[in-house]
Amino acid sequence: MKPPNYSNTQRTWILVLLYSLIIVAATVMAYAIRFDFSIEDSFAQPYDRIGPVWVGIWIAKLAALVWAGQFASLLSFFSLPDLRRLALALGPVSLVLLVAWYSGMLDHVSRGVIVLDGILGLAGMVLCRLGFRLVRESAFDQSDEVPRVGIVGAGQVGAALARELQTQGSMVPVIFFDDASSKAGSQVHGIPVAGSLETLREPGAPELDEVIIAIPSAPGARVRKMVEILESLDLPFRTVPSMSQLARGDIATTLRPVEIGDILGRESVEFRGIECADFFAGKTVLITGAGGSIGSELSRQLAKLKPKALVLLDHSESALFKIQQELSGSDFLSVALADVKDSAAMKVVLKTHGPQVIFHAAAFKHVAMMEQHPAMAVANNVNATHQLAGLATKHGVEHFVLISTDKAVAPTCMMGATKRLAERIMEGHSLVGGSTRFITVRFGNVLGSSGSVVPIFQKQIKEGGPVTVRDRQLTRFFMSIPEAAGLVLHSAALGQNGDRFILDMGKPVRIADLAEQMIRLSGKTPGREIEIQFTQLLPGEKLHEELHNTCEQLTETSHPKIKRIQGDAFNEADWTKLQAELRQDERPQNPQEWMQSMLPDYQPE
Structure with missing residues (x-):
């Protein structure tokens, strides 16, 4: 049986009655204890003198309890904060009484009675409230319906x-x-x-x-x-x-x-928000691809850091509207509906907002689709990056951060190759010697991003299977979207011109194991209730991804989850050649062949 639910008025009157009884009883007990239950004649004052004094004290205590909000408390909810409020209400009253006694204003009242009265009153109220709490908790404990x-x-x-x-x-x-x-x-x-x-x-x-x-x-x-x-x-x-x-x-x-992110074997990273807040304070930040998985999370985390201005740019109206609505309470927020490939539009954006920091997250990322549309991969991931980097230099942008991928390492697909060339473009612009710091941050797959394996598996499991895995031995690196975005922000704060960073992705995950774990988390049995079906690798896909190539060495930074890439550097002769190619007005007739001429380590499969 559960304790009754009282209305606010009923609860207030119950507390007034109980607290009044406790206050009066505490005074009587204080006299009894002080004088061993036999009040001395010297303190047996006439009622018309001592009575009004104590009545006034009782009223003062009730007023202090009202001031402390004790009559608005729920009867059976009592904890340390409530105890502190009771002590802060009753303690000053007893202290004032003692001061009055020492000043001679209450010489007809025993000092010991004043002290005992304060202690007994507080103890009585605490025991009363604890009693209500014990009744409530025992009532719930005895219920067979409570799990x-x-x-x-x-x-x-x-x-x-x-x-x-x-x-x-x-x-x-x-x-x-x-x-x-x-x-x-x-x-x-x-x-x-x-x-x-x-x-x-x-x-x-x-x-x-x-x-x-x-x-x-x-x-x-x-x-x-x-x-x-x-x-x-x-x-x-x-x-x-x-x-x-x-x-x-x-x-x-x-x-x-x-969720699957809980059991993937990665420990969460520490997000040092204070350090990032200092870096972004007073700055205008532009995020391209702000409606995407990484871009939208960068937007969320930057909104919490409260920069001077946050400009969200995307070519997708629906994606941009969604993140704008999510962050609509931020008065420093503005949006720009534009395509990064549109040079004129990007000039207007940079001139209008004057960003100090650009996070370039806009990119085509789906491997199979970019294999079918290689020219678009080059136009968006390569040409637009080079164009925006040049505009950043002209408009005095302080930090330009490119979001890259592990597929850029020894690429076998057009998406990876274009991102590798974009990394080289960042290195090339860093050689120019301007005031802009060009920084690249490379990492692997993020959990839950659009088109990634996790939402695909979730959909297949919901539909009853089968769950399709490309190969039994297929592995991928994973981290959460908030992890990746947080580390990208840290990279911007600690990066110098030409820096290339790689995020600590932990150990690679076997996709077949991931599929089994997701099926079990859904309450189903792999192979019996949900079938796992193994297919072939898609064109351009690797069996195992790499985070850096054999020519690149990793060194420590001030953040344990961010490593700096050294070696395999781009030189000025390479940059001059690449610039000449990028200045060509016509798109290459065969993008794959052109990409191979630019990147000898690009080996399409």
């Missing part, structure tokens, strides 16, 4: 989640699981801590309706093991949000299913 949950992780996040669940009463946390042997046998908020999650397989394990993984920083390999254990026990499970999401609000209200 019993176990929490993995007896750390700060797990403890906060347990307290929130106890307060809400929507679920009853009955046990913690934690890998730290030192915590086994202890208690957190009255909830016992067992060993690791593997103890659920032992005889006598508690019966649970659900398990919540409350370790947002857990390595992917450990999360993957937890998922395997819970699936084998047929137990539903969810997880807490990421650390950045945890900072935005309650934990219990943002619980979500375990």
